[in-house]
Amino acid sequence: MIEFREVSKVYPDSDAPAVRELSFTIPDGEICVLVGPSGCGKTTTMRMVNRLIEPSSGEILIDGEPNTAMSGTELRRSIGYAIQQIGLFPHRTIAENIATVPALLNWSRDRIRSRVDELLELVGLEPDRYRDRYPAELSGGQQQRVGVARAMAADPPIMLMDEPFGAVDPITRERLQDEFLNIQQNIRKTVVFVTHDIDEAIKLGDRIAILEQGGTLARYDTPENILSEPGSEFVASFIGGDRVLKRLSLTRVGEVELEPPNGEKDLPRIDERMTLRDALSELLGRGAGKGVVTGDGGVRGAISIDAIREMFRTGETPRD
Amino acid sequence: MTEAAPQFISWSWIAENFSDTIVPAIIGHVYLSAVSVAIAVLISLPAGILAAKRRGLYAPITAFTGLLFTIPSLALFTILVTVPGIGIGPNAVIIALVAYSLLVLIRNVVAGLDSVPAETIDAAKGMGLTSRQILFRVELPLALPVIVAGVRIATVTVIGIATIGAYVGGGGLGTLIFDGINRNFSTMVITGAVLATALAVAADLLLLGVERYLRPWARRKQEEAA
Numbered sequence: 001m002i003e004f005r006e007v008s009k010v011y012p013d014s015d016a017p018a019v020r021e022l023s024f025t026i027p028d029g030e031i032c033v034l035v036g037p038s039g040c041g042k043t044t045t046m047r048m049v050n051r052l053i054e055p056s057s058g059e060i061l062i063d064g065e066p067n068t069a070m071s072g073t074e075l076r077r078s079i080g081y082a083i084q085q086i087g088l089f090p091h092r093t094i095a096e097n098i099a100t101v102p103a104l105l106n107w108s109r110d111r112i113r114s115r116v117d118e119l120l121e122l123v124g125l126e127p128d129r130y131r132d133r134y135p136a137e138l139s140g141g142q143q144q145r146v147g148v149a150r151a152m153a154a155d156p157p158i159m160l161m162d163e164p165f166g167a168v169d170p171i172t173r174e175r176l177q178d179e180f181l182n183i184q185q186n187i188r189k190t191v192v193f194v195t196h197d198i199d200e201a202i203k204l205g206d207r208i209a210i211l212e213q214g215g216t217l218a219r220y221d222t223p224e225n226i227l228s229e230p231g232s233e234f235v236a237s238f239i240g241g242d243r244v245l246k247r248l249s250l251t252r253v254g255e256v257e258l259e260p261p262n263g264e265k266d267l268p269r270i271d272e273r274m275t276l277r278d279a280l281s282e283l284l285g286r287g288a289g290k291g292v293v294t295g296d297g298g299v300r301g302a303i304s305i306d307a308i309r310e311m312f313r314t315g316e317t318p319r320d
Numbered sequence: 321m322t323e324a325a326p327q328f329i330s331w332s333w334i335a336e337n338f339s340d341t342i343v344p345a346i347i348g349h350v351y352l353s354a355v356s357v358a359i360a361v362l363i364s365l366p367a368g369i370l371a372a373k374r375r376g377l378y379a380p381i382t383a384f385t386g387l388l389f390t391i392p393s394l395a396l397f398t399i400l401v402t403v404p405g406i407g408i409g410p411n412a413v414i415i416a417l418v419a420y421s422l423l424v425l426i427r428n429v430v431a432g433l434d435s436v437p438a439e440t441i442d443a444a445k446g447m448g449l450t451s452r453q454i455l456f457r458v459e460l461p462l463a464l465p466v467i468v469a470g471v472r473i474a475t476v477t478v479i480g481i482a483t484i485g486a487y488v489g490g491g492g493l494g495t496l497i498f499d500g501i502n503r504n505f506s507t508m509v510i511t512g513a514v515l516a517t518a519l520a521v522a523a524d525l526l527l528l529g530v531e532r533y534l535r536p537w538a539r540r541k542q543e544e545a546a
Contacts, residue, residue: 052446077448087443090537091461101447134537150447160446 002026002049002158002190007058009044009215018044019215021058026207028157029188033205035195036238041215042194046160049192050079062158077101080151080159080189084166086143088135094120094146095131101154119149122183141172148180152187162194177203198239202227202246210235223250248277248312256311258293258301267292272300280308330507341496346515349492352410352482353523356417357475360425363418365467368429369455378430385423393420393481397488413482413490420481421474428470432463465535472527479520483512493519 002025009019019041026032034042047053049060051072060067067075088097095116102112117127123145135143144165151159165176181204184191195201201208202223210226212218212234219226219235227247230236239246254272268286270279272295283291283305290304334342371378393416400412436459444454486494493516500508 050446052442073448073450075448076446081443081446083439083443083446085437085439085442087437087439087441087446089440089444089458089462090437091535100444100449104448104453136537147443 001028001061001063002032002192003061003064004045005059005061007045007048007055007060009041009048009053010056017056017215019048019055022215022217023058024209024217024220026190026192028190030206031184031191031193031204033193033195033201033208034211035198035201035205035208036211036218037213038196040211040213042196042209042211043162044215045209045211046162046192046194049158049160050076050081052076077104077154078156078158080153080156080161082147082151082159082161082164084163086135086147086164086167088143088146088150090135093132093134094125094138097135097146098150098153100150101156105154107154115153119152122152123149124179125149141168141176144168144176148176152189156189158190158192160192163196164193165200166195173200180204199246202239202250210238244312245277245280248280248308249275251276253279253293253303254295254300256303256307258303259307261292261299261302264290264292264302267302269294270303271295276308276311279303280305328506329510333505333507334511342511342515345491345493345496345512346519348410348490348495349479349482349516349519352413352417352485352490352492353475353478353519356414356478356482357421357471359414360418360421360474361471364422364425364429364470367422368426368467369433371426372430372433381426382423385419385426388419389423391419393484394487397485397490401488408489410485410490412488413485413492416485417478417482421478424474424477425467425470428473429463429467432466432470433459435466436462465531465538468527468531468534472524472531475523475527476520479516479523483516 004022004024007019007022008017010017022045034045036042044053048055049062049067051067089100092100095113098116098119099112102115107115116131120127120130125142125145130138130142130146135146138146144167148161148164151161151164165173165180168176177200193201193204195204205223207221208219208223208226209217210219218238219231224247226235227239227243227250230239230243236243252272253270253274253276256276268282268288268291270282270291270293272293274282279291283289289306290302293300293303367381371381396416396419397412400406400415401408403412406412406415440458440462441454444458449457482490482492483494483497486492486498493512496508496512496515500506500510500512
């Protein structure tokens with residue numbers, strides 16, 4: 001659990017604070033996305049967790065202990081760190097890069113080697129093929145995978161990620177996000193994730209902290225709640241005019257209660273892994289009021305535009 | 321006037337004086353150059369690191385070493401010879417050669433450290449490396465090829481200027497050149513000049529190899545592109 005208590009940061013060369021009296025709590029095992037326009041202090045906020053930046057006032061508690069209880073370097077070794085520019089060591093092989101923190105913690109050679117291979121597998125890079133390569137020999141997407149693997153190397157309970165999927169093309173980015181969500185389901189880290197992309201925030205966040213210019217917290221809540229009730233002008237404009245559709249994208253077709261299939265032919269097929277948003281788009285595009293939902297086991301049921309509308313009206317779009 | 325004009329190159333002189341005159345001159349030259357560059361590197365590394373970390377020191381350091389660099393070599397040699405405790409001999413030459421090397425070496429140490437990507441240092445810090453660990457495990461290894469490139473330039477320069485050092489008794493291949501001029505004996509002049517050039521080229525290639533060796537990550541990338 002990470003708890004911000006009235007945390008402010010004023011940089012020496014400016015009079016306006018970068019972050020102003022921030023108070024919020026991130027529960028264990030959740031992804032908290034810090035999002036906001038540039039200059040809102042989201043990166044500063046993240047960097048205060050592992051004390052790359054020291055707050056001017058207030059304190060940050062990690063599992064109830066102030067993060068100043070141990071030295072900065074010791075603290076940072078216990079927290080995963082991944083950044084947009086990745087910052088892999090160009091003179092070290094992939095294996096050596098991933099092993100950075102375990103080596104600092106004096107793990108045995110065998111333990112490091114098996115951990116490196118395990119992580120490479122986890123992020124979808126064949127260990128035999130990539131272990132001994134240098135970062136420059138990898139594509140941007142592969143490097144970002146290594147960056148994430150390196151951040152997870154010593155199995156830290158907390159990970160800080162500053163736009164870790166920012167430097168790749170949209171398709172790769174989407175895939176990396178999906179993979180990361182899959183990994184997170186198993187490892188359940190407490191993640192502080194910085195992005196300027198509201199769609200990424202909605203997709204990844206268990207909770208979203210929306211920061212406003214001047215470093216104040218405009219809203220801290222689940223994506224579902226923020227999308228259904230933005231609460232303020234700023235939040236509404238930041239999440240965009242398509243918030244209703246964004247809300248639909250939180251839920252996959254397979255997660256909602258379907259109507260029984262009634263054997264009608266010629267209806268469009270909807271894959272159960274599609275989001276409600278994509279399903280709605282598909283139905284509208286085909287000019288159909290209803291579609292047949294299919295999954296691995298064949299036909300699973302049917303879904304209609306009316307049903308989607310009804311679900312939306314009653315707010316019954318379960319997230320999980 | 322019956323005697324034939326002296327040959328341009330007397331191979332027999334070279335053969336006769338090879339082990340007694342030529343080899344010691346080569347060794348002397350290598351000694352002068354190597355010791356000078358070594359001392360200069362020992363001074364430049366800490367000075368360069370300091371200048372890179374405390375930016376305010378960079379301008380005065382380069383101004384001072386730049387001033388040293390502009391002093392004509394013959395003038396500097398002869399001035400040093402008059403300094404009590406230095407006198408005629410290799411020491412005056414070594415001091416001057418060190419002085420000439422500082423500018424390029426310090427500049428390359430700073431340039432090398434500057435070339436380390438900021439995000440690499442940020443990542444290192446964010447993972448909990450101490451400043452000392454960042455310097456020795458990240459910054460210096462990444463700066464090393466640029467530093468060695470500076471050593472290369474300094475070495476080649478020093479090998480060239482060292483020949484003049486023979487004028488103040490420094491020894492080395494310059495001795496052959498000056499003696500040859502005095503005796504109007506072209507063989508000695510040519511031998512000295514050719515060997516000094518060959519030494520400079522050899523040192524250059526050797527250090528180029530070192531530079532490449534220190535950058536395996538870039539080498540691998542080039543191979544792949546080829």
